Amino acid sequence: MSYERLNADNAAILFIDHQTGLSNGVQDQSYPEYLTAVTALAELAKAYELPAVITTSAEDGPNGPVLPVVAENLPGAPVIRRPGEINAWDNAEFVAAVEATGRKKLIIAGVSTDVCVALAALAALAAGYEVYAVIDASGTWNKLVQEIAVARMVKAGVEPMTWVAVAAELQGDWRADKGQELGRIMGTHLHFYGNLTASFAAAARVSTNA
Numbered sequence: 001m002s003y004e005r006l007n008a009d010n011a012a013i014l015f016i017d018h019q020t021g022l023s024n025g026v027q028d029q030s031y032p033e034y035l036t037a038v039t040a041l042a043e044l045a046k047a048y049e050l051p052a053v054i055t056t057s058a059e060d061g062p063n064g065p066v067l068p069v070v071a072e073n074l075p076g077a078p079v080i081r082r083p084g085e086i087n088a089w090d091n092a093e094f095v096a097a098v099e100a101t102g103r104k105k106l107i108i109a110g111v112s113t114d115v116c117v118a119l120a121a122l123a124a125l126a127a128g129y130e131v132y133a134v135i136d137a138s139g140t141w142n143k144l145v146q147e148i149a150v151a152r153m154v155k156a157g158v159e160p161m162t163w164v165a166v167a168a169e170l171q172g173d174w175r176a177d178k179g180q181e182l183g184r185i186m187g188t189h190l191h192f193y194g195n196l197t198a199s200f201a202a203a204a205r206v207s208t209n210a
Contacts, residue, residue, distance in 0.1 A: 004105075006132065006169045008178075012051040012103035013041070015074075016088050016110030016120055019056055021064030023111055026139030028146040035069065037137040040189040041109055041163045042073035047181045048170050051101035052077040055088045057116075086115065089123030098124075105130045107166060109137035114149035121158045132159045134166060164190060 004010070018038055026034045045052045052074045057063055059081050065071075066079065080094040088094045098106065106129045110116040117138050121131045133153055140146050150160050164186070171182050 005172070006105060006107070006166065007172070008048040008050060008170060010103060011105040011107055011132075011170070012053070012098065012101035013045045013107040014088075014098065014109070014120070015042070015052065015054045015066075015070050015077075016108065017055065017057050017063065017116045018067045018070050018109070018111060019059065019064045020067060021062045022057075023064075023067060023139065025141055026111060028113070028140050028143045029136065033136070034139045035067075036189050037134070037163045038067060038109065039069040039073075040185055041107075041134055041137040041166065042070045043185050043189075044163065044167050044170065044182075046073045047178055047185065050107070051103060053080065053094065053097045053101065054078065055080040055082055055091070055094050057082045057084075057086070057088075087119040087123060088116065089120050089127070095127075098129075104128070105132065107132045107134060107161075109134040111138060112140040112145075112149075113138040114140050114145050114152075118149045118153055121153055122156055125157055130159075131157075132161050132166070134163055135160050136162045 054066060054070060054074065054077050056066055059065055078097045080091060080097055082088060082091045085091045106124055108117055108121050108131060113135065117133055121133055124131050135150060140149065154160060167182055167186065171178060
């Protein structure tokens with residue numbers, strides 16, 4: 001097994017069908033958990049200046065527009081509006097946008113995990129990319145469907161991850177550049193970490209004032 005870590009110079013990130021209408025169907029985790037993970041992943045993409053590609057399906061119909069947390073954090077990312085392709089990799093404009101990033105490691109998240117994420121991930125693998133599926137920043141209709149989708153992707157060679165694992169691997173060392181920004185993102189979106197840092201800061205103030 002070879003292992004080359006994700007970093008800000010070798011990875012790109014794909015947001016597939018994170019749309020307002022589709023997101024209403026996410027039930028394999030709570031909606032707040034899902035939205036928190038998507039928001040954190042978008043903020044990570046912004047903080048580490050990762051090339052990003054956003055794609056939507058039937059945006060003018062019931063699937064709805066891109067979630068604001070994605071669009072607002074990545075205003076410069078191309079948005080590929082697919083007219084009908086279920087698998088984003090079947091859309092030539094989307095594939096061209098991915099190729100234009102110049103990266104071979106693709107971090108993918110989307111709705112739904114079993115369709116929009118899995119199908120694009122498998123196609124990207126076949127095209128020679130290394131693929132990392134961020135499961136908590138993706139969503140589907142129930143937990144069983146999620147588990148089957150993850151099993152299918154893992155069997156093919158996709159690496160399942162969480163947004164926190166992506167953050168930690170990109171950063172590598174708290175002392176490196178972006179360490180403080182990562183601390184802010186984790187403190188905001190990973191509640192135990194926010195409580196940890198807040199309690200430490202409070203204890204430090206008490207000690208200083210004693």
